[in-house]
Amino acid sequence: MRPLPAFIYPVDMKRCTGKLIDHLCRPMRPVLAVVFGMALLLPAYAQHTGESAVPAGPLPQDTGAAGLKEALRRLQTTARLLQIDAHPDDEDGGMLTLESRGKGAAVTLLTLTRGEGGQNKTGSNLFDVLGVLRTLEVLAADRYYGIEQRFTRVADFGYSKNPEETFQKWQGHDVALGDIVRVIRTFHPDVLVARFSGTERDGHGHHQASAILTKEAFRAAADPKRFPEQIQEGLLPWQAKKLYIGNVCQFFAQTCPDKDYTVKLNTGEVDPVLATSYIQLAIEGLRHQQSQGLGGISLPSGPRYTFYRLVDSVVLSKLDKDGHEKDFFDGIDTSLPGLAARWGDEAKQLPDLRSELGEIEKDVEQARANSENAAEPLLWALQLVERASGEVKRSKVDEAAKQDLLLALTTKQKQFEHAVNLALGVEFRVTTEAPAGTNAEDVFTAIPGRSFRVKAIFASHRQGIEDVKVELDLPAGWKSRLVDSATAPAGAPRTFTFEVGVPPNAQYTRPYWHRANPETDSVNTIDRPQYATLPFPPAPVQAHAAYMFDGKSCAVHATGMTEYKDEAGKETERAIAVTPAFSVMLEPGEQIVPVASRSAREVKVQVRSEVNGQSEGQLSLQAPREWRVEPPNLPVGLPERGQTKDFEFKVLAANLNEGRTEIRAVLEAGGKKYSEGYTLVTREDLGAAYYYQPAVQRVSIVEVKIPHGLKVGYIMGAGDDIPTVLDQIGMDVTLIAPEKLASEDLRRYGTIVLGIRAYDTVKDVATNNRKLLDFVSAGGTLVAQYNTGVSDFNSGHFTPYPAELSRARVSVEEAPVQILDPQDSVFHSPNEITQRDFDGWVQERGLYFMDQWDSHFKPLLGCKDPGEPLQEGGLLRAQYGKGTYIYTGYAFFRQLPAGVPGAIRLYVNLLNAGH
Numbered sequence: 001m002r003p004l005p006a007f008i009y010p011v012d013m014k015r016c017t018g019k020l021i022d023h024l025c026r027p028m029r030p031v032l033a034v035v036f037g038m039a040l041l042l043p044a045y046a047q048h049t050g051e052s053a054v055p056a057g058p059l060p061q062d063t064g065a066a067g068l069k070e071a072l073r074r075l076q077t078t079a080r081l082l083q084i085d086a087h088p089d090d091e092d093g094g095m096l097t098l099e100s101r102g103k104g105a106a107v108t109l110l111t112l113t114r115g116e117g118g119q120n121k122t123g124s125n126l127f128d129v130l131g132v133l134r135t136l137e138v139l140a141a142d143r144y145y146g147i148e149q150r151f152t153r154v155a156d157f158g159y160s161k162n163p164e165e166t167f168q169k170w171q172g173h174d175v176a177l178g179d180i181v182r183v184i185r186t187f188h189p190d191v192l193v194a195r196f197s198g199t200e201r202d203g204h205g206h207h208q209a210s211a212i213l214t215k216e217a218f219r220a221a222a223d224p225k226r227f228p229e230q231i232q233e234g235l236l237p238w239q240a241k242k243l244y245i246g247n248v249c250q251f252f253a254q255t256c257p258d259k260d261y262t263v264k265l266n267t268g269e270v271d272p273v274l275a276t277s278y279i280q281l282a283i284e285g286l287r288h289q290q291s292q293g294l295g296g297i298s299l300p301s302g303p304r305y306t307f308y309r310l311v312d313s314v315v316l317s318k319l320d321k322d323g324h325e326k327d328f329f330d331g332i333d334t335s336l337p338g339l340a341a342r343w344g345d346e347a348k349q350l351p352d353l354r355s356e357l358g359e360i361e362k363d364v365e366q367a368r369a370n371s372e373n374a375a376e377p378l379l380w381a382l383q384l385v386e387r388a389s390g391e392v393k394r395s396k397v398d399e400a401a402k403q404d405l406l407l408a409l410t411t412k413q414k415q416f417e418h419a420v421n422l423a424l425g426v427e428f429r430v431t432t433e434a435p436a437g438t439n440a441e442d443v444f445t446a447i448p449g450r451s452f453r454v455k456a457i458f459a460s461h462r463q464g465i466e467d468v469k470v471e472l473d474l475p476a477g478w479k480s481r482l483v484d485s486a487t488a489p490a491g492a493p494r495t496f497t498f499e500v501g502v503p504p505n506a507q508y509t510r511p512y513w514h515r516a517n518p519e520t521d522s523v524n525t526i527d528r529p530q531y532a533t534l535p536f537p538p539a540p541v542q543a544h545a546a547y548m549f550d551g552k553s554c555a556v557h558a559t560g561m562t563e564y565k566d567e568a569g570k571e572t573e574r575a576i577a578v579t580p581a582f583s584v585m586l587e588p589g590e591q592i593v594p595v596a597s598r599s600a601r602e603v604k605v606q607v608r609s610e611v612n613g614q615s616e617g618q619l620s621l622q623a624p625r626e627w628r629v630e631p632p633n634l635p636v637g638l639p640e641r642g643q644t645k646d647f648e649f650k651v652l653a654a655n656l657n658e659g660r661t662e663i664r665a666v667l668e669a670g671g672k673k674y675s676e677g678y679t680l681v682t683r684e685d686l687g688a689a690y691y692y693q694p695a696v697q698r699v700s701i702v703e704v705k706i707p708h709g710l711k712v713g714y715i716m717g718a719g720d721d722i723p724t725v726l727d728q729i730g731m732d733v734t735l736i737a738p739e740k741l742a743s744e745d746l747r748r749y750g751t752i753v754l755g756i757r758a759y760d761t762v763k764d765v766a767t768n769n770r771k772l773l774d775f776v777s778a779g780g781t782l783v784a785q786y787n788t789g790v791s792d793f794n795s796g797h798f799t800p801y802p803a804e805l806s807r808a809r810v811s812v813e814e815a816p817v818q819i820l821d822p823q824d825s826v827f828h829s830p831n832e833i834t835q836r837d838f839d840g841w842v843q844e845r846g847l848y849f850m851d852q853w854d855s856h857f858k859p860l861l862g863c864k865d866p867g868e869p870l871q872e873g874g875l876l877r878a879q880y881g882k883g884t885y886i887y888t889g890y891a892f893f894r895q896l897p898a899g900v901p902g903a904i905r906l907y908v909n910l911l912n913a914g915h
Helices: 064-075 093-102 127-145 163-169 174-187 205-220 228-233 278-286 353-369 375-394 399-424 722-728 763-767 769-777 790-796 901-912
Strands: 080-085 106-111 148-151 191-194 242-245 263-266 305-313 426-433 451-460 465-473 479-486 494-501 542-549 552-565 571-575 582-587 590-594 601-609 616-622 628-630 633-637 644-652 659-669 672-674 676-682 688-694 696-702 711-715 732-735 751-754 781-785 803-805 817-819 850-853 857-859 861-863 875-880 883-888
Touching (some): 064 353, 064 399, 080 093, 080 174, 080 205, 093 106, 093 127, 093 278, 127 688, 148 174, 174 228, 191 205, 353 375, 353 399, 375 399, 375 552, 399 552, 451 542, 451 552, 590 601, 601 659, 616 644, 633 644, 696 901, 711 722, 722 732, 763 769, 769 781, 781 901, 790 803
Parallel strands (some): 080 191, 191 242, 426 552, 711 732, 751 781, 781 883
Antiparallel strands (some): 451 494, 465 542, 542 552, 601 644, 616 633, 616 659, 628 644, 803 850, 857 875
């Protein structure tokens, strides 16, 4: 993987060097879009969900009187719903917000992939780091939906046209199916809801696959013979009661044929507690998914309907004369006493359970009737829930019944604690302060083998809270010691200070999954199985405060945070994380070396220190045996925490043949070896995650001839790494800032390249299109790469002759390619292009091909996905005046950074066309 800037937003200015600085150092512009049918989700059953990655602070809807009223909704029902989709942004957030916030159900969204194979609408980061970013984005959206989030191991490998290809890439059905079954057996949903239908109507093969797998999982999760290893781990079969599929009617349709749906829900209804409609609140969440181009999504107020069809069930649901239900849970007893009723004879071994659940239900009704004095009945109910849990644990009921009852009661205990804390105005925070002047990149992190201090602050708006006791909940091997507990007047906040010791073998805060080769692998390796299906591992520092009120006990929980000021001086915070003492990264992370290269290459190694005090070490490179590295090693001394320093080596490659190899960096310091680096993935509106990668430079040795004297101007669009590759192979490339296009003298360039989605994302390109065409007419070459705004592109008439952009694509990267005009100079100068140059491509052949064009255009290549007609609109060439115009939808933005030799040779030839 390539080294990444310390932030996804903004680009880290300190790491912008070289002649490409003009563009690479400016933030990408988010794409604004209005999207219909991609909607939204948070919840109430609280297992660890990766708190380190969730933005700090509750939403207004989750605080004060509104938060309490919504918490009381959750207490009156045991309903559980699981929706399954394929990618972040697929979710039906309006429906899920309605079920979770409006009706109080515990809702979980299981997203099969992290969207790592998609297009990044806000920058050049792709593959796994894009997956980390999109995980953060959907978690930010989930807070609005009011739900939990889960993922499977399968990766988004790019667009797929059918489920057959999808399952082939995902190593069959069972990898993803097993993870879905695991979530079902863990969460115990009453209702399964597939976002899609499992038919061609869904489009994307991943969408179809997600619904096909959901249908299989409905019965497979209840079969002890399926995935028996999960049973051996202690999970038991679970049969959800009902299964629904979605995408049965048009998105946001106001009507739908009766036969096509079973449930019709109005997500446009305004909720008096939320003071907005479910879909409007959901869209507030969806706007966080900016890498999907949804930063500007909006929707007028008014009725909005979503439709689902019941396709399997193990309960009887009373349908009306048209075959419709009012809600997913029709026919399912979701009342509190219903917990006992659904286990029949087993529950008879718990003679007091039904009456206790009835008393709890009455306490909830009392609290709902008088929410201003809700604390007392809620505390009574909390004690009853704890008593019932103890009785179930001690009982001899069937293990399946015991697991289900304990899950339900544990969920209710957490919900009651949350409601009591809202009713009493309890606030609990655990923080460590970053040093003054700290920026977001330099926020404090815990280092293995060292200690730090945290402060726990407990406060309440209600008098009468007593006997407050605070404990830190730390990973195994960690130590904590209370060093100060300041007394405070009655009603004033109390502060507890702890010394925290981090063991030398503490695990770093990092994703628990990885792919050895993100460009080709379609299934993730799970490094820490205990976190499987979670968004991220939980933050390491957790705490709880136990207290007494009116003679009854309650508790409040918090995640340890680091407080700091962002670049604008705004007070903010991020979960305390564990990082290594040193981060080691090679720059660049990908190097393309021409076979003909005879000069030494500069390799930069960036070392960052996270410890204070003089840190001495030795840094070295490990290169192929016949290559020479100068100097053999370098001394490293970084006296201050947060200090970053670049170290330069010269590498002279010998005996070059086309292929791939690696260069590794190793830092030896303090008796340890450090050979990986991390980058912070975050944004102002998101939580944060640390993305790790080995200190490796992947070297692609390519046989490529470079045209002599050709000057190339590159106008960036949404962001890609093609200019970096061109620079590495020796091309004379200059980035032209779009805002300078109007005044730029284009006559100094032989070829101008428009980056991916330039017309979509950069207004200056569209505004100055006539200038670009005049450049061609005067003898220049213009290479225009793909755009996604089909209608805007076609209505803009940006091509020199009529041509119609389409959504046609070839998603199979191995699809055979035909050279339609073998005599064209594009295939001969300066590199001879043959069929072998289309071997080894990654992710896809191309996207957004033209489907109609004027006779002035000549198609140069043809390819197709299996069973489809030949697509010839992926590479078009036209003579315009004295110059050459080229349109390409082939995915060079993926191939060049991946070091695909044939794609590099062909791209160089395109730049040289007409010269």
